[in-house]
């Protein structure tokens with residue numbers, strides 16, 4: 001029997017960030033927004049911010065910003081950046097957060113590719129903008145977010161002043177009716193290969209992603225939390241946390257330009273009673289060292305979201321011993337970024353807990369995942385053994401890039417190819433093996449650079465380790481470790497000790513050909529190990545010397 005289609009009788013309510021702003025205004029007036037600045041702590045509330053957001057929207061309109069125009073920000077995590085997060089998308093334009101750690105030529109490419117019309121810049125970041133002047137023709141207006149008391153900048157073209165612009169506008173703005181499919185924000189991938197590509201989030205995707213972030217079994221941020229996002233506001237919208245905080249009504253604490261400094265993180269977290277931190281592993285490696293050194297602790301912090309790279313076991317254990325609970329999450333700019341979270345069910349045996357927390361977790365509600373064979377494209381079983389490329393689909397997953405780059409990223413049947421290689425257990429726990437481009441092919445077999453790095457970082461004298469595959473005449477590629485000794489063991493740990501340590505922990509043929517000690521692992525613009533730089537500068541393997549090890 002054929003079933004007649006009957007329409008549901010629910011409202012066609014457009015999902016947009018205006019709803020988040022509505023909640024901020026109506027429900028969370030008293031919640032604080034705190035920023036560390038050079039001259040001290042800046043303190044405001046959502047209630048005080050809302051009229052400023054309205055004024056900012058008025059100013060954007062006055063300087064000619066129209067729906068769909070890209071408005072770029074070159075800014076730290078701070079209260080003005082949060083105002084821009086709301087005003088730009090809610091008035092119909094597109095918030096384009098620029099990564100302030102990129103080289104000038106990348107910034108130039110990105111601004112031109114996005115055809116940004118207006119650029120908001122923090123005064124301390126003007127030196128980054130200077131080399132771009134004359135090379136970014138689409139920018140019609142630059143707005144300076146000046147530091148109070150700082151001298152006016154020299155050698156810059158005419159710029160508008162943020163506070164003067166706001167002062168000239170009204171406390172209320174007639175927010176336009178938006179369609180949920182409209183672009184709200186834009187972020188570029190970090191461009192580890194080739195030029196960065198623009199990911200364009202819609203109001204709908206941001207709204208649903210925000211709801212996803214808030215779920216208890218996902219990132220679970222709540223109204224009683226005090227959020228301190230170390231992750232920059234330009235890295236995949238700070239993992240969606242600023243909007244989640246606005247939706248839930250969490251107090252927010254920003255580090256301004258002090259985000260890379262463990263002492264500042266700890267002091268600010270202590271002072272503002274932070275309960276919820278978020279950032280990449282390298283941040284927590286530094287923070288753990290500082291806590292151990294000073295004997296300080298952060299007992300109010302209940303969650304430390306850690307993603308962007310795999311969490312090394314040694315880091316998870318150290319943080320546990322310091323009373324800081326890491327919540328491991330996986331995602332990418334193209335997935336808004338939340339893709340999976342490693343929550344452990346209550347009935348898990350204690351001896352299995354750590355192992356599950358170290359996986360990339362289970363795919364988040366709203367997103368579907370599969371792994372496929374790289375050659376045949378066939379879907380692989382979730383048996384914890386077979387590994388292949390992760391593909392995902394869902395309402396906050398990209399279907400393409402701005403300007404149509406890389407159309408092959410979407411499979412014919414509509415799944416996004418992530419470029420991450422993983423296995424999935426029957427219970428759905430994802431274990432990332434590597435990026436497709438980082439996996440080491442040795443004698444026809446694969447070596448996971450991620451697993452090898454984790455094994456090396458478990459050595460008590462090692463602080464950081466990155467592994468790359470280098471060409472080898474006989475084996476095609478062989479692993480080489482770049483290791484950084486903990487400061488107290490500098491010069492006191494050698495190649496043989498590491499290799500000896502690895503025996504029995506990894507397959508014999510995974511034991512690296514060489515362990516090279518360096519002072520610091522180069523980092524990408526978002527704080528991940530930059531293997532591209534290691535590869536570019538790597539001297540070839542000394543072949544023939546250590547053949548025995550691989551037999």
Ligand code: AMP
Pocket residue numbers: 189190236306307308309310311328329330331332333334337360418419420432434435526
């Ligand atoms: P980005 O777009 O800069 O955030 O980079 C996304 C990439 O970072 C992913 O495709 C992964 O390769 C890597 N990544 C993110 N989170 C994790 C994680 N928890 N474990 C391993 N790799 C990760």
